[in-house]
Amino acid sequence: MNFHLIITNKQKPISLLLIIQLIHSFSTLTNSQSTLCRTSCGTIPIQYPFSIDDGCGSPYYRYILSCSDSQKLELRTPSGRYPIHNVSYTDPHIVVTDPFMWNCEDGENYRPTRPFSLDTSTRFKLSPQNQYLFFNCSEENVIVKPKPMFCQQFPEHCDSSCDSASYLCRHLPVCSFAISGSSCCSYVPKAIESLRLMLMYCSSYASVYWRNVGAPQPYDQVPEYGIRIDFDIPVTTRCLRCQDQSKGGGGTCGFDTQTQNFMCLCKEGNFTTHCNDYDNARHNRNVHVIAVTGISAFGALGIGGGIWYLKKVRAKAPVTCGVQTNENRLF
Numbered sequence: 348m349n350f351h352l353i354i355t356n357k358q359k360p361i362s363l364l365l366i367i368q369l370i371h372s373f374s375t376l377t378n379s380q381s382t383l384c385r386t387s388c389g390t391i392p393i394q395y396p397f398s399i400d401d402g403c404g405s406p407y408y409r410y411i412l413s414c415s416d417s418q419k420l421e422l423r424t425p426s427g428r429y430p431i432h433n434v435s436y437t438d439p440h441i442v443v444t445d446p447f448m449w450n451c452e453d454g455e456n457y458r459p460t461r462p463f464s465l466d467t468s469t470r471f472k473l474s475p476q477n478q479y480l481f482f483n484c485s486e487e488n489v490i491v492k493p494k495p496m497f498c499q500q501f502p503e504h505c506d507s508s509c510d511s512a513s514y515l516c517r518h519l520p521v522c523s524f525a526i527s528g529s530s531c532c533s534y535v536p537k538a539i540e541s542l543r544l545m546l547m548y549c550s551s552y553a554s555v556y557w558r559n560v561g562a563p564q565p566y567d568q569v570p571e572y573g574i575r576i577d578f579d580i581p582v583t584t585r586c587l588r589c590q591d592q593s594k595g596g597g598g599t600c601g602f603d604t605q606t607q608n609f610m611c612l613c614k615e616g617n618f619t620t621h622c623n624d625y626d627n628a629r630h631n632r633n634v635h636v637i638a639v640t641g642i643s644a645f646g647a648l649g650i651g652g653g654i655w656y657l658k659k660v661r662a663k664a665p666v667t668c669g670v671q672t673n674e675n676r677l678f
Contacts, residue, residue, distance in 0.1 A: 383612060384599050388414035394436055395590075395600050396580050403599060405581055406607040407470050422576075426464040432573055439580055440474060442556065442573045449482060449551040450572065451522040455529050457482055457550040462542040463574055474575035476557045479534045479542065480515055482526070483550035491532050509534045509545070515555055520570040585609050588621045598622045 384403035386393055398404030399414040413421050413428070420431040422443050429443040447460045465471050484491055493512035498505040510516075513533030519525065529550075536542055546552060556575040557568040586600040589611035598611040598621060613622035 384601065385414070388412075388420040389418035391420045391431060391434055392436075393420075393434075395586065396578075397434070398601075402604045402610070403601045403612065405600070406602045407581060408578075409607075411469065411471075424463070424465055426461060429463070429574075436580070438559075440575050440577045442575050444573050445554065448572075449480075449553040451519065451524075453551075454524070455526060457529075460546065460551050462546050462552075463554070464543075465576065470579040470581075471576050472578075473536075474556065474577045475535075476575050477535070478513075478515060478555050478557075478570075479536065479545075480519075480531055480553045480555060481509060481534055481545055481549040482531055482552065483529045484509060484532060484545070485548040486530075488548040489532075489545065491530060506535075515570060520555055520572060583609070585611070585620065591621065 384393075384398060384400050388399055393399055393404075393412070393414075396405035396408050397412055398408070399412050399420075401409065411423055412431070413423060415421065420434075421428045422431055422441065429445055432442040432444055434441045445463050448463075449457065449460065465473065481489070490497070490508045491511050492508055494505070494508055494510035495512070497508050497510075501508075509532035511530060511532040515533050516531035517525065519531075534541075534545060536545070542552070553572060554574045555570045556573055558571050559568055561567065586609070589598040589600050591597060598613040598618075601610045601612040601617070602608060603610050603617075608619075610617045610619065611621050611624075615622065618624040
């Protein structure tokens with residue numbers, strides 16, 4: 348296949364081999380950009396501010412989520428990796444399950460467990476809708492009393508009491524039995540460190556969160572096992588412009604993996620504002636194509652690649668690519 352490309356520009360002549368190499372690189376970049384940020388892991392959608400690919404989403408949540416080869420989404424914390432049950436972006440929270448916690452199948456056979464913990468430097472926090480059930484606690488070290496009676500006598504210590512008469516202890520979610528030979532008390536900690544202290548004097552624990560089912564009160568919430576974690580969605584003007592459909596079809600909010608500066612990820616490449624930057628730059632080029640013979644699909648792509656390269660040479664600016672390929676994915 349023969350074709351001739353003649354380009355006039357004030358820059359130095361460019362060899363055909365170099366143009367072909369640039370065409371190949373640009374084509375690879377364009378393909379990778381269009382499929383760069385995965386939007387789901389299994390059945391769970393992945394949206395801003397989260398990502399499972401480095402350079403996508405918000406840098407505040409970098410390296411937080413991972414998607415296994417079996418399409419299982421997990422949360423990484425200092426205490427381990429935890430399967431994610433679901434993610435809500437309208438009421439921003441995630442629910443994780445802790446395989447080390449007590450469950451109904453354990454009955455009164457309490458296995459060694461470890462407390463769940465969060466990295467305090469992230470924008471995650473334990474939801475106030477969580478309650479924790481502790482089993483077989485030492486009454487010498489833990490205040491285990493029916494909460495109404497205890498609160499009347501010691502209101503200043505009421506928040507730190509472990510309520511042995513709680514609804515959850517009397518109605519264990521999902522379980523068809525009630526614990527009889529062991530003690531159970533319900534506790535709402537003020538900090539994650541409280542869980543560690545409680546487990547020093549209790550055999551095991553389980554986390555229960557109250558899920559909103561949209562029914563009329565007081566039946567609008569039901570207890571389910573799991574840990575609800577609330578998160579913030581950092582919204583910026585640049586991200587909103589990047590996602591704007593009128594700005595070139597909408598892009599994906601991401602960041603440069605080296606500087607962590609904002610990047611708008613588009614099919615045409617990465618830009619610091621929005622996807623229309625590509626169209627504006629294309630119409631403002633001062634490059635003249637004189638003649639093309641033997642044109643084909645490859646030849647047309649060669650013209651586009653040559654023009655793209657000349658623009659970059661004239662601008663003398665490095666290409667900021669965020670994440671270019673799948674090779675730099677951690678998981």
